[in-house]
Amino acid sequence: MAIDSDVLVIGGGIAGLSAALSAARTGADVRLVSEAETTLHHASGLLDVLGYPPNADGDGPVVDPFDAIGDLPDSHPYAIVGAGTVRDGLAMIDDVLGETYHGSHTDANALVPTHGGTVKPTARYPAGVTAGLASDDRDILLVGFERLTGFDAGVAADHLEAAGIPAETSAATVEFPIVVRDDAKVTRYAHLLDENPTVDGAGSDRRVRAALADAVEPSVGEAERIGFPAVLGVDHPAAIRDELEDRLGAAVFEIPMGPPSVLGGRLEDRLYAALDDAGGQIESGGGPIVDFDAEGGMISAVYMDRSGSQIPYAAEQYVLATGDVAGGGIDSDRDGVTEPIFGCHVPHPDDRYEWFEGEAFGEHAFAEFGVVVDDALRPMDEGGTPEFANLRAAGAVIGGYDYPAEKSASGVSIATGYAAGRRAAREG
């Protein structure tokens, strides 16, 4: 016996979640297994589709990513699934995220200020980020907290100004009302704002949110919108923002931060809850899938290594969504580059010296390492034949595109995940 389902998705990042969601929504019995806690809570929470054209060489950001898909090479995952599928995949995610995410009203990329004060083109962003968009011309006040590392309001404001945004920017750094220890993590601030306890001392019974507004008030000046680092709650972000807006008489927005990211965490919670609601089974943290059985070109079972015990999982159809070299989906060592679970073919230059370029930010071959898929997203061997009839790939484990350079990570993961999940459910 083995633990059974129609569709088994391996990997719990955004590709795996999209695959599991799309399969579950067609009524299939789906299980998602993931080795570790997912990478999503490190991610910025922004969902990029295509920010820069491949091999951009200084070309500016893409205005309309959907428009640009037609110009991509045939081997690009977007070209393989087609622009229609990219839209369908995003529509599924839009539906799941509902009011909590914005950006679906237009095909054009939005420009979001980041914690370093750069401006990033993206397709979908958390509702809390909306008032901060760089295209808006209302004056901005950026607020940092004394002890919170990773965001310096002054530096970010200068950078934004230098980037030429159409708004005046100013900055203030305030003491967070409850003094949190020097190196407290962003989640500590977020939980305090969620719980909104009273602030001790000063003989007052003010709560944290009110006290924070009081601390910011003197710096507001002409600003019509106020940006905080993205720590405005894990459970009640909308209520926190509303209250601050009320008290400050200005729009309030959040600036996406580095890992561990509160926006990424909210996104993760939301997607997992949606999968749960859609009836998908979720198992994370048990261990990696390490082995498989196959018969007649079909995978019949895979094995999880749970501290040495081998736990069998069986399904009709499998989706491989284990990420790239960073996620653990692709292994590279002295002997070459491989896909570690099924041993799928990963093309790469024989000479290790060709994997990297001289400059750190050059076009490294390794950024594009991954399996090569056919038009049904099945990984293919060297000769172009599907490795297994019932195995599909999704997300960063697929090669042939450079997502850090193009800023297309989540978009490719969503589109290929959506397509792989649907096909698997149809055949499972």
Place this chain on the structure above:
Amino acid sequence: MSDTQRGDTTTDRAETDADVESDEEGYEPRDVFDSTTEMDLRAGADNCTKVGTCDAECPVAEVNDDFPGPQFQGPEQWRLSQKGEVEIDDSITECSNCLQCDSGCPSGVPFSEMHNTARAKYVLEDQPLSIKKIRNRILANYRTSAWLASKLPRTANFFMNNGAVRWLMEKTMKIPSEREFPEFATQTFREWWAERGGEATSKERAREARAERGGAHVQSDEKRIAYFHGCYSNYNTTEVAKAMVRVYESLGYEITVPKQKCSGTPMFANGRVDDARRHAKVNVEHLGNAIEDGYDVICTCSSCSLALRQEYPDLFDLEGIDELAAHTYDAMEYLRIHEDLEAELAGAEAEEFPDVAYHAPCHSRNQGLGRQAVELFEDVDGVTVTDVGDSCSGISGTYGWKEEKYETSMEIGEEMFEHMAEADAEHGMTECPTCSMQMEHGTGYEIHHPMQLLDTVLT
């Protein structure tokens, strides 16, 4: 304490247990300790990319601003301690050993090994002798106290929860008087098992069940399990162990209950890695013999299964330890792999526990088993299982049993209590015996183990 134990050797089992206990005196902790600190964790420490997910996941850091958090406690402290002359920071005693950091770390930093070795070093070298230290030793050796109490369970139950005794314990031993002591069973599980006819009876019942289910094999080489009951279901919640026996036998499994000691969990958590090793040795030997005879090992306590399959091979180098890890399973996990439980439960009805608020213990989540109970009971008619979320219960074994930690423990548990209160259920469910105490303590719910629910549905 061990003298008293050795004096009482009225049964065979007591004799063997006492045998094992008797090596306590001639024991020199330093031998063992040396071998544990030699472990090279550098590679693990270097894996840390300082993303801080561990700190964000740590339930203690969330409520206690003075606690530096796992990133310091683990890789940082390990590095400092390698430079020599640096004492282990007192804050190590604030860590509850819930291992949320371990499952949260994306880079595979071996937190549990790091915490365990740091605690061992702290207790042996850096912690001043105090009442707390002695109390911790007693808490760590729960099995010994429980063994003693089980000899006179009614008296023990009376005294342990007597107001005056509790006041005295708080004053002298720093054990919070708010806590209700777990009740000791009037008959231990092992006594019940022996009285019931032990292995022979189990074989018989399993065979009958197999015949009834249509597979009339007289012998079964496949359906054999060795039960690691741990201390808690032997001395306290014997109903959990008994439910497991009924469930497994009804599915045709023959059960053996090998000689065993504490899994070591409370010892790891209190820095008594030396004690844990001594107990582990006995467990590895006896469970290992069962494995050689074709048995797989199952546990009903999630901390016990975590210890056997993860902490043992991480910390000790004993013959057969990897074999044991590879053959150990959680009781429900094992059935999910080997039986079609969904089919068994199809059309089943449960009347006893209609609404259940389920809390997944940290040590189950750490093994990837945090969702299996919810998944399994989802389709049983008449049961609604509400997952109360992935907050920590806050008691973390012996942690919440320390006067100075009591407040922190309750503060961490607050979220779970709230979710349970909202859950609109009358019963609680969890796999971990100490989580179950905390759930009961914080909400007044009656708490059961998934095996008990399975028992009411299947048998």
